[in-house]
Amino acid sequence: MHPPQMRARARALRARGDTIHAVARTLSLPYATVWHWCVDRPERARLGTELRCFRCLPDVENPTDPAAYAYLLGLYLGDGHLAVSPKVPVLRIACTAVYPNLVDACEAAMLAVLAARVQRIPKHGCISVESSGKHWPCLLPQHGPGKKHDRPIVLTDWQRPIVESHAGHFLRGLFHSDGCRIANRVTVRGKEYVYPRYMFVNESSDIMGLCQWALDLLGIAWRMNRRNSLSVARRDAVAALDRHVGPKS
Template identity: 45%
Template sequence: MYDVSTRKRALALVAQGRSLNAVSKETGISRAAIRSWQHRPDPPPKMAPPVPGPPTDRPAYSYLLGLYLGDGCISAHPRSGYYLRIACADAWPGLIQECREAITRVHPGIGVHLAKKQGCVMVTSYSRHWPLLFPQHGPGRKHERKIALEPWQQEIVDAHPWEFVRGLIHSDGCRITNWTTRMIGGERKRYEYPRYFFTNVSDDIRKLYTDTLDKLGIEWTQSARNGCAFNISVARKASVARLEAHVGPKH
């Protein structure tokens, strides 16, 4: 059985002019099922019900949403349902554990397993409901399509902004130590200070990040990499101190 969101997504792809073969390969749904839905657009009574409302653990969801927008993806299972995958670097075992815990808090009762890849771990979980929990899911890469939060998601982020910022930084951000030299008492001394970066090629995702920083009163600047302004930097002492308190370094 396929849930309502799966039917709608398949029929939407067909409506875009794609062939049944192409839609079947992308979604893992048989051509016969898609063809039958075209002639019977209303879902059958026994179709799997959607998730009843937004997740109850709102802080965990805000954090997991940040991880998903940064380094996450959702892919269809060949038969039914979906896999949520979050890429976490091997260097940060604490992040891997936090990701696992966030998934189980957002969607209790499901399994979470780790798939080892070169240099990273894919924290993976299966559910037919992931596209409902993360409606930003869609064909193609996130930076090639519009990314906007649903009103219920924005409400959660507004209520738990630090968790959202933390998830984004844990996925596509870093904390580094910059240094410079100063003349102190006639002697040049080395001076070090922390700085936070967030890098994402999606204009929409960067704006979600900076809009949240603005609401928190965090000062930021945007810098270019290879001529493209993909980097968001937080370097002012007071703003860095607040990120240190609420985000801290990866571990």
């Protein structure tokens, strides 16, 4: 008889979207055996987050939805906090209450990446989108005590390829948290001009560096207008960022 762990592995791979053939090939099992476990007698997964955590699944290197992961990582680096306690870790991301679509997008990303359930907790001026799961620390290794700008924030070797492949989604998360798209007004020889401009503000030089790196990956021009503030103002650069980010809503 195959051990229960093998059945759990097969069901976990099937739950993330693999075909029966793919699961059988990955685990070197007969097709009929995998079909029996996953289709004939699927047995609802006792799937805590351990069977959704791609860092803990066997033979899995990337998230099922890498774009959602890149977006969620950007949100977390901007306005997120991972509370690790003796009980269950809780991921909290503060979303401005005036942007309901942003709250929806944050919740959708959490559900796509790991969460089985998400809560929306009204706070003063924002909605805290929260999810409990013991495997959030596996997926967000940048967590730690204290404020992000007081400690190093460096992507791991497995995170960098995900962000490189989905730099636009990563930037969307960063700008949806600590950025904005504004109408910049300037007056030249008495005539006022209005043009769109993106701003990203963060106290962490490491997170600012990641934003600059992602913009460079997409060939989007930027400049630092203050120590902690980045600006994207050239017409072609704004148009390019519009395709990936767009205004909050």
